[in-house]
Amino acid sequence: MRKFLKFILNIVIYAAIVGAIVYGLPYYLTKKLGTNYPIAAITSGSMWPVLHIGDLVLIQKIAKEDIKVGDIIVWQNAKGLPAGRQGFTIHRVTKLSEKTLVTKGDGNFTADEPVRYEDVLGRTLMRGKDPLRIPYMGYISVWAALLRTN
């Protein structure tokens, strides 16, 4: 009986650890970074070599007046996606104007269409000059996106 109770207790402890990581970490980051989307996976090579496919980056909320040219920001991009699906673009700010801003992927030759400030979700968390990135941790999202498109 004691062995069985110990076994159950171990399962509860492991479940609590997994739950804390899966639910607690995003919740903590949401509070800490002030955005509902604190983690983003890089699914394209448009920001190479600063960001690589499969990287995981952290996003922090940013006020309109704090955005500068050269910042790498995340904005909501519904273009080309089925209704109800959200897409996000992580590109560098190249131009600021009163109502909109313009971004461009470092690896792209053309700039994106102007983005409204209300569509900006945040800026990548920086470590020195470069964005803080966790290599390979974003591959789960990359594979999930591939499965969705297939």
Place this chain on the structure above:
Amino acid sequence: MDEEVKQNFWQKMTKGEKILAIVLAVGFLFVFYIALDANKYQATVHVIAGEGKVGVNPTTERLDFGDLSPGTSAIRRVDIENGTTISMYVAIVNFGSINDLMTINKSSFTLSPGKKDVIEFTVYMPASAPIDATLTGRVFIFKIPGPWR
């Protein structure tokens, strides 16, 4: 003396441990064979300044994409043939700094006995490519016997 120790070691193992040891040994040999049999290529590309400049080096031993300026791309193809009598599961794995710029038309597929196929590797040089840099990598084409496929 050594033989005695070995015999004792084998004899001391339970039936389950012996089965597990045999399964592990067979598994290891299988993985070793697949790794040894894999086609291995070195991939390389050199970034040059300018617009629309491409210089391809036609070597067959390497996946050499030559010199590419930002905005250009090069394609290299690898022909693969299954000369055996069983189906092969082909899986392509690539590593290295060239990895981010290289796309492969198919990452895995099944090749029936006697059939041929072509794997296409494309390198596109983005606007942010550092001029005069040489990006390299390794490409492994694993052929895994899969008669059940």
